[in-house]
Amino acid sequence: MSEAAPQQPQSTEAELIAVRREKLAKLRELGVDPYGARFETTTTPEALRAEFVEGVQVKVAGRLTAIRDMGKSIFFQLADVHGSIQGYLGIKGLSEEKAAAWKCLDRGDWIGIEGETFITRTGEPTIKVGDFTVLSKALRPMPDKWHGVADREIKYRKRHLDLMGNEESAKLFVTRSLMLAEIRRFFQDRGFLEVETPMLQDVAGGAAARPFETFHNALGMPLTMRIAPELFLKRLLVGGFTKIFELNRNFRNEGISRRHNPEFTMLEAYWAFSDFKEMADLVEEMTCHLAEKFCGGLKIEHKDEEGNVTRTIDLSRPWKRARYDDLIAGAAGADFFTITPEGRRQRCEELGVQISPEMEDHEVIQQVFEKLVEEKTFDPCFVTHVASELVPLAKVSPGGKTVEVYELIINGQEISPGYSELNDPDVQRERLEVQSGEETHKIDYDFIETLEHGMPPAGGIGIGIDRLVMMLTGAPTIRDVVLFPLLKRKE
Structure with a gap:
């Protein structure tokens, strides 16, 4: 030889x-x-x-x-x-x-x-x-013509190499762009006007999140990057707009994970004279429309890095709707809301749900929801009638213990919240002050004054576009659907 x-x-x-x-x-x-x-x-x-x-x-x-x-x-x-x-x-x-x-x-x-x-x-x-x-x-x-860019860090740091070397990545980002255009068309066809609101804000409002802080030299004043556009969009409802949406970036100075990026794309829409139920119908219709147009149907396969199918999400309508308390009781025990707060803490230990001593009772309950319900819910579910302490900008349900809210869960994560918006300025002031505790300087009192001019009853939604694209394309992490995710600088 x-x-x-x-x-x-x-x-x-x-x-x-x-x-x-x-x-x-x-x-x-x-x-x-x-x-x-x-x-x-x-x-x-x-x-x-x-x-x-x-x-x-x-x-x-x-x-x-x-x-x-x-x-x-x-x-x-x-x-x-x-x-x-x-x-x-x-x-x-x-x-x-x-x-x-x-x-x-x-x-x-x-x-x-x-x-x-x-x-x-x-x-x-x-x-x-x-x-x-x-x-x-x-x-x-x-990149190598057969294997493209295999190293994930290089994919995220040098997206240009990923796009020229990996056909699937290029296809995903083209699809994302087309989806965004279709979302705009979907809302415009239903009479919604696209608007733009400030990204630099004097008071960061509309969500409970830590903002990025900056300073405007000419005005000599501190500013924050917005964490949500909600309060400005509601000002437009007061001004007379009745169907509006904004599709743009939010910024939150918090952790980075497979589901979180410090800057992310968010859709918010408001519909005067509507409510959270009608907004849920709108989101369900839009998501199924996108799936049928871009994903070949309502069954979405999620795969691991080797290409093996790990889960199939079924978006077939109608989507499940269930009350927050009922879902938690089904996961943590039928008596979960009748035992004492201390008993609930003990139950968390039995169920393996980690909590901290400083958590209030509603935060303990929310932790149970996130670990035992949200993370284990893969097909769409509108979770309704959430505890009022968790959502200070939503209208209170009859009885006063919950708010008229849905949280849409798909693939183990929240995709979209929707509210019947709170439009009573006195109740809004009280609830924001309770939420802020001693930090009342963080309340946007100008927004409260705006509400006193009269905001029509309305339904409102937020949709995390990056998470929606993740779910529809089967992408395993948010970094796979963001062209240039934030990464720690290499030394």
Whole structure:
């Protein structure tokens, strides 16, 4: 048996860059601008493939993602984030200068091509290249063409590499963008107006969260990045708007996890003369519409990193609706709300629910809900009639112990809260003061004054867009659906 040929050592990145710089210099010697200019296209790789017709002259631009050089004949893939198309180049058909320029190209370079469409003997839609234009010479190599970017930290820190190397990532972010456009269309078709409210605020309100703090030099005053747009959107209800929504960023100076990013995309919508039940119907309709349009149906598969299906979420309507207390009693015992607060603490220990001594009774109950109900609820469930201490901006239910609220749980996490909005200024003042305790300076009294001008009864919703996209696409973490998640700086 003959000995195996010795493996050729792989080039280092520095060596690859050096070779590409030599090619860059050669292009310039040939009189070719390696960073091109305007190139007029007639179509895109995706559109051409989707509506392919033979014998048509086209002009297409994209990145070279694969090159198969067979000497006189060269096949290559031209791609962008939406899709790819095959190109065919016959060296004999090129001028000496063009042939020399082609030899200076690598995977990762951007080019524009002109040519006629045809289908190969293997049935592949292809462009026979008559001419090409160099648009951008890449000096660093693309990710491995077979495995893309496997390292998760590199995926998040260098999203451009992830997008060019992982087709599924590129597809996900295109889908996210299309979903956002469809959400806007969904609300606009129902008469809602899109509005914008301040991201820099004097008082951070609308949620219980720690804000990012900053300072405005010209005005000489501290400001915060908004934690929610709610109080400003309600000012617009007072002003006479009756159906509004905002789709924008919120910022919370809190922990980072697979479900939390310090800046996140939030939809809030308000509908005058509506209530939390009608808003729940709206969210259910919208979510199912998105699933059917972008996910192929109402059954959403979630997979692990190896591609194995771990869970299938069923969005089939109607979605379950259940009261907060009933769900907790079903998980923690039918007597959970009849035993003493100390008894509830003891029950938590028995059930393995961690609580701290400083928690108030309603916080203990909420901890039981989060650990035994929320984290174990995967198919959609509207949890209604939540404890009034937890939601100070919602209308109190008859009887006064709960508020007219839903919390939509899907895939073990809250996707959307919805309220019958509190519009009584005196009750609102009292509840915000109770919530803030001694820190009354954190109350937006200007908002209370605004309510005194009269806010119509209304339903309101918030939807965490990042979590919604996670659920609909089967993404395991919020970092997989945020293009540039916040990461600790590398030393």
